[in-house]
Amino acid sequence: MSVKASKVWHPLDASSLPALLGGLREISGRLGGRPESWRIREVGDGNLNLVFLVDGPTGSVCVKQSLPYVRAAGEGWPMPLSRAFFEWSYFQAVAPWVAHFIPAMLHYEPALYCIVMEQLSPHIILRRGLVAGQRYPRAARDVAEYVALTSFFTSDLGQSLERKMALSATFSGNSALCRITSDLVFADPYRDAPRNRWTTPQLDAIAAEFRRDGALKVAASRFGHRFLSCAQSLIHGDLHTGSVMVTESDTRVIDPEFAFLGPSGFDLGAFVANLLISYFSQDGHASPAAPRAEFQAWLVAEVDVFWSHFRARYGELWRSQARGDAYPGDMFADPASSKALETERARILGELFADMVGFAAIKIIRRILGFAHNIDFEWIADADRRARCETAALLLARTMLLSPADFTTTADIVTAARHFREHSGSGRS
Amino acid sequence: MSVKASKVWHPLDASSLPALLGGLREISGRLGGRPESWRIREVGDGNLNLVFLVDGPTGSVCVKQSLPYVRAAGEGWPMPLSRAFFEWSYFQAVAPWVAHFIPAMLHYEPALYCIVMEQLSPHIILRRGLVAGQRYPRAARDVAEYVALTSFFTSDLGQSLERKMALSATFSGNSALCRITSDLVFADPYRDAPRNRWTTPQLDAIAAEFRRDGALKVAASRFGHRFLSCAQSLIHGDLHTGSVMVTESDTRVIDPEFAFLGPSGFDLGAFVANLLISYFSQDGHASPAAPRAEFQAWLVAEVDVFWSHFRARYGELWRSQARGDAYPGDMFADPASSKALETERARILGELFADMVGFAAIKIIRRILGFAHNIDFEWIADADRRARCETAALLLARTMLLSPADFTTTADIVTAARHFREHSGSGRS
Numbered sequence: 001m002s003v004k005a006s007k008v009w010h011p012l013d014a015s016s017l018p019a020l021l022g023g024l025r026e027i028s029g030r031l032g033g034r035p036e037s038w039r040i041r042e043v044g045d046g047n048l049n050l051v052f053l054v055d056g057p058t059g060s061v062c063v064k065q066s067l068p069y070v071r072a073a074g075e076g077w078p079m080p081l082s083r084a085f086f087e088w089s090y091f092q093a094v095a096p097w098v099a100h101f102i103p104a105m106l107h108y109e110p111a112l113y114c115i116v117m118e119q120l121s122p123h124i125i126l127r128r129g130l131v132a133g134q135r136y137p138r139a140a141r142d143v144a145e146y147v148a149l150t151s152f153f154t155s156d157l158g159q160s161l162e163r164k165m166a167l168s169a170t171f172s173g174n175s176a177l178c179r180i181t182s183d184l185v186f187a188d189p190y191r192d193a194p195r196n197r198w199t200t201p202q203l204d205a206i207a208a209e210f211r212r213d214g215a216l217k218v219a220a221s222r223f224g225h226r227f228l229s230c231a232q233s234l235i236h237g238d239l240h241t242g243s244v245m246v247t248e249s250d251t252r253v254i255d256p257e258f259a260f261l262g263p264s265g266f267d268l269g270a271f272v273a274n275l276l277i278s279y280f281s282q283d284g285h286a287s288p289a290a291p292r293a294e295f296q297a298w299l300v301a302e303v304d305v306f307w308s309h310f311r312a313r314y315g316e317l318w319r320s321q322a323r324g325d326a327y328p329g330d331m332f333a334d335p336a337s338s339k340a341l342e343t344e345r346a347r348i349l350g351e352l353f354a355d356m357v358g359f360a361a362i363k364i365i366r367r368i369l370g371f372a373h374n375i376d377f378e379w380i381a382d383a384d385r386r387a388r389c390e391t392a393a394l395l396l397a398r399t400m401l402l403s404p405a406d407f408t409t410t411a412d413i414v415t416a417a418r419h420f421r422e423h424s425g426s427g428r429s
Numbered sequence: 430m431s432v433k434a435s436k437v438w439h440p441l442d443a444s445s446l447p448a449l450l451g452g453l454r455e456i457s458g459r460l461g462g463r464p465e466s467w468r469i470r471e472v473g474d475g476n477l478n479l480v481f482l483v484d485g486p487t488g489s490v491c492v493k494q495s496l497p498y499v500r501a502a503g504e505g506w507p508m509p510l511s512r513a514f515f516e517w518s519y520f521q522a523v524a525p526w527v528a529h530f531i532p533a534m535l536h537y538e539p540a541l542y543c544i545v546m547e548q549l550s551p552h553i554i555l556r557r558g559l560v561a562g563q564r565y566p567r568a569a570r571d572v573a574e575y576v577a578l579t580s581f582f583t584s585d586l587g588q589s590l591e592r593k594m595a596l597s598a599t600f601s602g603n604s605a606l607c608r609i610t611s612d613l614v615f616a617d618p619y620r621d622a623p624r625n626r627w628t629t630p631q632l633d634a635i636a637a638e639f640r641r642d643g644a645l646k647v648a649a650s651r652f653g654h655r656f657l658s659c660a661q662s663l664i665h666g667d668l669h670t671g672s673v674m675v676t677e678s679d680t681r682v683i684d685p686e687f688a689f690l691g692p693s694g695f696d697l698g699a700f701v702a703n704l705l706i707s708y709f710s711q712d713g714h715a716s717p718a719a720p721r722a723e724f725q726a727w728l729v730a731e732v733d734v735f736w737s738h739f740r741a742r743y744g745e746l747w748r749s750q751a752r753g754d755a756y757p758g759d760m761f762a763d764p765a766s767s768k769a770l771e772t773e774r775a776r777i778l779g780e781l782f783a784d785m786v787g788f789a790a791i792k793i794i795r796r797i798l799g800f801a802h803n804i805d806f807e808w809i810a811d812a813d814r815r816a817r818c819e820t821a822a823l824l825l826a827r828t829m830l831l832s833p834a835d836f837t838t839t840a841d842i843v844t845a846a847r848h849f850r851e852h853s854g855s856g857r858s
Contacts, residue, residue, distance in 0.1 A: 156657045161611055162604045164657070169601035175594040182590055182754045191760050214769030217760045222773065225755035228585045228593070231660040231690075260594075261660075325611045326654035331620045331646050340643030344651070 031056025142251035186224030202387030265355020273363035284380030460485025571680035615653030631816030694784020702792035713809030
């Protein structure tokens with residue numbers, strides 16, 4: 001490796017990567033041996049980036065690089081490289097609280113928009129595990145812990161307004177990724193948009209119904225407006241089960257390039273949506289030889305594990321670590337005021353729950369009627385069977401958006417999910 | 430003037446200003462004559478800045494310069510010079526819609542943190558006019574129009590998320606001024622803070638009551654949290670009657686150095702608070718020879734003029750100029766969806782009204798129990814008489830915070846204001 005890789009942006013590959021990593025003492029020390037001996041595989045299966053796994057004789061790393069376009073759509077859909085900077089900046093911002101829940105960040109190469117990080121092994125993407133019917137007993141609780149820590153400590157409850165405004169200054173630059181969410185999640189599924197796709201012709205009628213339903217569109221837009229204007233905390237912005245890597249005993253959150261200051265409930269809702277998507281999709285993966293009923297029961301129970309842990313932890317952090325400018329501690333020191341504040345905590349947790357419900361519903365809908373789909377449903381080969389699962393999920397999501405007052409506990413979500421599954425016939429194989 | 434004024438920051442004065450302005454072709458052309466002939470007066474009576482009026486043979490300008498400390502508190506309370514940059518940036522951002530409601534911006538001198546602008550004449554500060562019992566028939570309507578235009582076009586209803594996030598990136602730097610509001614408006618009046626002052630001993634008991642009232646403090650903090658985390662639109666941030674200059678036929682908004690992305694209702698509430706403060710203070714300025722009852726009736730009626738004009742204009746802008754990413758127009762084109770959106774507009778205007786009520790109450794309280802007071806009350810020399818006026822205002826504000834459901838129309842505000850005035854004995858001279 002006599003030629004150093006150019007520091008002007010270019011897509012990395014198996015021939016240029018060794019030169020780049022070989023020049024970084026800590027990384028090459030970790031990998032061991034000579035750069036020529038490193039094994040390099042490109043494994044990116046997401047929508048946006050190049051991802052390389054690099055293995056050396058003594059260690060391994062993962063390299064993630066931005067491409068100047070949306071990988072899933074091709075070069076005709078340009079996308080700024082800067083998302084690698086926002087991913088790196090997000091991890092730097094949350095690492096003080098959740099270092100054990102993210103990959104170790106090893107190096108950022110600004111000109112190449114490329115992050116070198118710990119290679120997680122033997123972790124797999126949570127979504128893939130769930131599609132395979134595998135339980136991860138820690139996942140929901142760990143992600144709840146993760147969201148509690150990141151959303152509390154980057155909010156006005158957990159940090160000074162100066163620190164929060166500094167985060168805002170940085171992440172206000174991430175408009176390209178907010179644009180994707182605003183369009184693909186909150187708008188396209190509810191209008192004629194060329195990027196939309198769905199299981200056709202099975203879902204044609206319900207897709208058309210959704211595009212006509214004024215009340216539904218108002219509800220979706222209300223949450224879209226909240227997404228754009230509620231600067232509650234630094235959010236991951238894409239916290240679905242494809243952004244979580246797991247073993248049975250470890251949980252790591254990846255891929256935060258959508259990060260910005262938004263409503264904390266958006267992260268909560270993303271995770272719950274994906275538990276529910278997995279729940280509804282299981283009927284498409286079950287077979288008489290490998291039924292999934294017990295696994296489904298476990299999945300919906302995890303919705304409560306997730307919320308209950310989040311609620312307890314968030315309240316506890318607020319009681320013990322309130323160093324922010326909202327609800328200043330010295331205003332609520334006396335017992336009567338402290339009691340009034342405790343009531344307010346419950347109210348705010350209720351607001352977070354309502355946001356979780358609304359954003360979860362919207363995330364379910366976008367994965368069925370919008371541009372980007374999930375393997376949970378996509379890997380159900382039989383279109384009729386897939387459509388039955390998707391329809392049940394859509395009916396739940398619509399009810400969550402149109403009747404939010406009916407969803408005040410996780411039991412309400414679980415009961416409604418069961419109801420729509422049973423009545424849609426998606427249990428039939 | 431052979432020596433050019435240094436471009437490193439220093440406080441300007443009558444001897445350095447002519448050198449600075451003489452070097453600016455457009456400004457010196459406007460003033461006419463030779464710099465030596467210009468008449469210069471320092472007139473700053475606010476809390477934060479130097480303000481010079483400069484008059485030449487053919488024209489005049491006003492020069493506003495940041496000081497590195499809070500003028501009202503002295504050099505022991507440092508304050509970044511950058512607030513001049515944020516004032517300038519705010520005016521640049523809103524000028525496309527409200528150029529006729531602000532002074533013409535002539536020049537910004539970055540190193541000196543100094544703005545050269547149109548000298549408004551014969552305008553006076555609206556608050557001074559109201560203290561003198563003078564009606565300004567256009568003021569409330571014009572300020573309503575101003576808030577409708579600025580808050581709509583800088584929100585997600587009126588502009589793209591890219592433009593809004595660019596504003597957010599700029600104004601996230603203005604944390605020093607947000608710190609002042611967060612502390613002085615939302616916290617100090619409700620806790621023992623050395624900077625607090627009030628009419629003593631007359632208000633000692635009610636001040637102590639406010640500091641003990643858990644429910645009141647929760648309500649104040651809820652709005653404080655909203656101030657910090659609701660990035661609804663670019664707000665002026667200090668839109669009281671001291672930030673409005675008027676003649677009988679013209680209205681101009683000044684002093685937006687507190688600008689940042691916050692809840693639109695904060696600007697609405699600031700103005701309404703100051704109409705109500707003026708209303709309650711009139712009993713302290715009335716005399717048998719110069720009664721103020723009719724003027725008071727006019728003042729409270731202006732609360733409705735203000736809100737009704739805002740509501741109508743904001744709704745009209747939303748219907749005709751929605752180019753933002755919230756509630757995308759193409760989702761609501763059919764008649765049924767359009768009708769659903771109209772219902773949502775009413776809901777959002779209701780939310781803006783509730784914010785206006787809450788923020789108004791908080792702004793009233795901080796002017797009576799906090800650090801910075803208004804001449805409306807301060808110029809009532811008799812402390813007992815002043816305290817009666819202030820008490821009536823405090824009682825209204827507390828009710829607005831504790832019983833928000835009782836305030837859904839401007840008539841509710843007016844009725845309650847009259848009630849507390851009549852029952853506090855502040856009508857007695």
